[in-house]
Amino acid sequence: xxxxxxxxxxxxxxxxxxxxxxxxxxxxxxxxxxxxxxxxxxxxxxxxxxxxxxxxxxxxxxxxxxxxxxxxxxxxxxxxxxxxxxxxxxxxxxxxxxxxxxxxxxxxxxxxxxxxxxxxxxxxxxxxxxxxxxxxxxxxxxxxxxxxxxxxxxxxxxxxxxxxxxxxxxxxxxxxxxxxxxxxxxxxxxxxxxxxxxxxxxxxxxxxxxxxxxxxxxxxxxxxxxxxxxxxxxxxxxxxxxxxxxxxxxxxxxxxxxxxxxxxxxxxxxxxxxxxxxxxxxxxxxxxxxxxxxxxxxxxxxxxxxxxxxxxxxxxxxxxxxxxxxxxxxxxxxxxxxxxxxxxxxxxxxxxxxxxxxxxxxxxxxxxxxxxxxxxxxxxxxxxxxxxxxxxxxxxxxxxxxxxxxxxxxxxxxxxxxxxxxxxxxxxxxxxxxxxxxxxxxx
Numbered sequence: 001x002x003x004x005x006x007x008x009x010x011x012x013x014x015x016x017x018x019x020x021x022x023x024x025x026x027x028x029x030x031x032x033x034x035x036x037x038x039x040x041x042x043x044x045x046x047x048x049x050x051x052x053x054x055x056x057x058x059x060x061x062x063x064x065x066x067x068x069x070x071x072x073x074x075x076x077x078x079x080x081x082x083x084x085x086x087x088x089x090x091x092x093x094x095x096x097x098x099x100x101x102x103x104x105x106x107x108x109x110x111x112x113x114x115x116x117x118x119x120x121x122x123x124x125x126x127x128x129x130x131x132x133x134x135x136x137x138x139x140x141x142x143x144x145x146x147x148x149x150x151x152x153x154x155x156x157x158x159x160x161x162x163x164x165x166x167x168x169x170x171x172x173x174x175x176x177x178x179x180x181x182x183x184x185x186x187x188x189x190x191x192x193x194x195x196x197x198x199x200x201x202x203x204x205x206x207x208x209x210x211x212x213x214x215x216x217x218x219x220x221x222x223x224x225x226x227x228x229x230x231x232x233x234x235x236x237x238x239x240x241x242x243x244x245x246x247x248x249x250x251x252x253x254x255x256x257x258x259x260x261x262x263x264x265x266x267x268x269x270x271x272x273x274x275x276x277x278x279x280x281x282x283x284x285x286x287x288x289x290x291x292x293x294x295x296x297x298x299x300x301x302x303x304x305x306x307x308x309x310x311x312x313x314x315x316x317x318x319x320x321x322x323x324x325x326x327x328x329x330x331x332x333x334x335x336x337x338x339x340x341x342x343x344x345x346x347x348x349x350x351x352x353x354x355x356x357x358x359x360x361x362x363x364x365x366x367x368x369x370x371x372x373x374x375x376x377x378x379x380x381x382x383x384x385x386x387x388x389x390x391x392x393x394x395x396x397x398x399x400x401x402x403x404x405x406x407x408x409x410x411x412x413x414x415x416x417x418x419x420x421x422x423x424x425x426x427x428x429x430x431x432x433x434x435x436x437x438x439x440x441x442x443x
Contacts, residue, residue: 096290
């Protein structure tokens with residue numbers, strides 16, 4: 001095995017001298033051992049769910065999500081509610097020790113103190129939790145008495161735990177509040193706010209994808225990231241992220257997906273690599289940069305960091321994620337009569353239900369994945385994954401998270417229907433296409 005070890009400055013593998021190793025730069029970079037083995041990936045991809053079982057993380061990354069969420073193993077209802085409440089705290093506020101990445105290597109605490117005022121933070125898609133702000137601050141904000149061009153204001157907001165997805169340590173040094181440590185949480189990408197106070201400032205909406213967030217621009221702001229990598233990160237744009245760039249040096253960013261409506265879905269992510277628990281561990285350790293152990297021979301990733309700060313939190317985290325229901329369509333947001341006709345088409349002539357089947361609208365629960373050419377998808381991202389195929393995306397809360405498809409290539413639901421009508425030669429009329437769109441808006 002040709003193992004490469006990480007050194008002290010984070011760079012993607014394709015721009016490093018081979019003998020210097022690989023440093024994992026992502027939405028967190030992991031201090032670990034990383035092996036990229038394309039042969040193992042290809043062999044495992046052919047094995048479907050059997051391969052997933054064979055390569056499941058040895059300490060429980062591929063647990064049965066249903067059991068984690070509240071089966072017999074979770075005891076009575078009170079125990080389940082306590083587990084969900086604990087998971088909410090993990091989701092919102094637990095960094096898994098990823099300060100080792102964001103602070104020690106990327107030096108983002110320095111960047112925030114020097115250059116990230118609230119106006120800049122909001123322009124990057126960061127959100128502010130209005131419920132964490134004291135009344136006097138809310139009044140001052142409403143009166144325009146808060147300087148939104150001063151990075152010190154951002155530090156004050158972090159001190160209040162009000163910046164969604166960021167957790168920082170603020171210390172008074174020589175009479176001035178200084179940000180000495182900063183890390184990220186699951187909520188950075190998978191929560192937004194309802195804008196009830198102002199754009200970007202409102203109550204949390206956990207599980208909703210933050211499609212305003214520009215992860216690439218945030219990472220590129222680090223002084224530790226070299227110019228070649230900055231250019232890649234800067235090309236992604238808001239609402240997109242590549243969770244494999246720091247592993248294989250390729251860039252095919254995908255749309256940040258919702259973390260709601262996951263209950264009852266057998267495999268998570270666009271390519272169905274594993275359960276929600278599996279993906280939490282992959283992201284928490286290899287992307288956020290948390291401290292823990294992760295193994296998946298299918299993609300040649302082997303990370304060992306002890307003590308493991310991720311594994312003990314997975315059960316409660318998954319319980320909370322699976323408790324997040326998809327949002328219901330807003331009143332008046334679709335035409336009920338057209339949606340009824342569209343539903344008949346969906347299940348009948350348009351044949352959508354062949355893949356979008358069952359109560360979760362996905363055939364992944366039958367262990368089915370699709371080659372990119374079956375549905376006219378760009379193969380680039382799938383070919384970098386463990387399965388080399390795409391999972392049929394569950395349909396839930398569709399109107400809340402455009403764009404669509406893994407790469408965001410369909411800007412609207414009408415574009416989705418147009419794509420399948422043309423690629424699969426369905427021969428739908430314009431009226432039928434619109435009826436299908438109204439049905440999708442109703443889900």
